[in-house]
Amino acid sequence: MMKKVAIVTGGSRGIGFSIARQLGVDGYRIVILATGEAGRYQENFHLLDELEIEWHYVQGSIDSTEDRKRLVEETVSRFSRIDVLVNNAGVAPLERNDLLEMTEESFDRVIGINTKGTMF
Numbered sequence: 586m587m588k589k590v591a592i593v594t595g596g597s598r599g600i601g602f603s604i605a606r607q608l609g610v611d612g613y614r615i616v617i618l619a620t621g622e623a624g625r626y627q628e629n630f631h632l633l634d635e636l637e638i639e640w641h642y643v644q645g646s647i648d649s650t651e652d653r654k655r656l657v658e659e660t661v662s663r664f665s666r667i668d669v670l671v672n673n674a675g676v677a678p679l680e681r682n683d684l685l686e687m688t689e690e691s692f693d694r695v696i697g698i699n700t701k702g703t704m705f
């Protein structure tokens with residue numbers, strides 16, 4: 586039977602990587618989306634290889650319409666199906682200020698990634 590496929594946004598490290606690894610152990614093929622260069626995550630990808638988990642990395646951002654489209658296209662072209670989406674990617678403000686000091690730029694970045702990016 587063809588193995589199921591899970592996309593984990595922000596699955597390159599942190600909580601997302603643990604989710605990706607566990608889904609892989611549970612029998613899923615994994616597609617990971619994150620903004621960093623693949624080279625940055627070699628150690629974690631190596632762990633997936635050791636566990637014989639099939640994975641594919643897409644470098645891109647959930648707040649980019651083009652990147653989200655490419656994520657789906659690459660997943661279908663590599664693994665032919667999508668069964669699960671784990672909407673894990675998210676950011677905190679670059680600078681944690683008092684509420685009254687929040688800039689519009691910071692608000693737009695956090696909402697753009699965490700809320701809009703996750704939604705779309």
Ligand SMILES: NC(=O)c1ccc[n+]([C@@H]2O[C@H](COP(=O)([O-])OP(=O)(O)OC[C@H]3O[C@@H](n4cnc5c(N)ncnc54)[C@H](OP(=O)(O)O)[C@@H]3O)[C@@H](O)[C@H]2O)c1
Nearest residue numbers: 595596597598599600601619620621646647673674675676
């Ligand atoms: N840890 C906590 O205590 C805590 C508490 C509440 C909520 N959360 C939320 O839980 C999620 C995971 O937390 P974490 O602590 O594991 O975070 P983390 O260590 O900062 O990891 C975030 C992951 O998301 C990726 N990422 C960041 N921005 C992205 C973007 N625009 N598009 C795609 N991928 C992106 C990061 O890789 P790149 O940097 O390469 O993009 C990384 O893989 C986040 O949404 C976080 O806000 C965490």
